Amino acid sequence: MPKIVDHAQRRTEIVHALWQVIYLNGIDGVSFRSVAEAAGISIGRVQHYFPSRSELILEGCRHLVDSAEVADLDDADASSAPGSAAAVSALREFCFAFIPSGETMRIGASVWYTYVARAVMDEQIAEIIRASDRATIELGTRLYLAAVGTDSSVADGDNAASRRWAMRMIALGKGLAQEVMLDERSAASAKEILEEELTGLVAP
Structure with missing residues (x-):
């Protein structure tokens, strides 16, 4: 039986890792590598959900607003x-x-x-x-x-x-x-x- 992937949860986990990077190193410290390391996943996994660095950063801002x-x-x-x-x-x-x-x-x-x-x-x-x-x-x-x-x-x-x-x-x-x-x-x-x-x- 194929594994069911919760894509919304995966995106949220990546965003949380993004926040960790921003908290420690600021927005200039954000890269696919730094976020992947913080999330404990591959760089490719991050890029699968967020094709560009700018979209990842924007999603982090949107998510922060939504979760306030x-x-x-x-x-x-x-x-x-x-x-x-x-x-x-x-x-x-x-x-x-x-x-x-x-x-x-x-x-x-x-x-x-x-x-x-x-x-x-x-x-x-x-x-x-x-x-x-x-x-x-x-x-x-x-x-x-x-x-x-x-x-x-x-x-x-x-x-x-x-x-x-x-x-x-x-x-x-x-x-x-x-x-x-x-x-x-x-x-x-x-x-x-x-x-x-x-x-x-x-x-x-």
């Missing part, structure tokens, strides 16, 4: 009323998701910042990151509206204010994440600051 763990209202309790505990919890989880706590999250954040730096000179990577940023703002806006007990079909002015709030919190979260990555602040301290911004805005 942020709270979505649907994951909390889409059927609950606006202002519910589930909606408030989803907003809090969304804000905290920016803070790298634990070694795995720190490695992921390091790889992400490497991609962000490369985006300055690589338009394809830049577009992936811009699309991710836009989706993050939209998600933050929806979660905020739900947490404060406002339906998503609010007037344009209220929606614009909610969007500005989401943008401010995202910017704050990213800034605090940088301090955590540089060991200027603990993850717990960063979350305390975010919690202060949430206090009074939504019920604990």
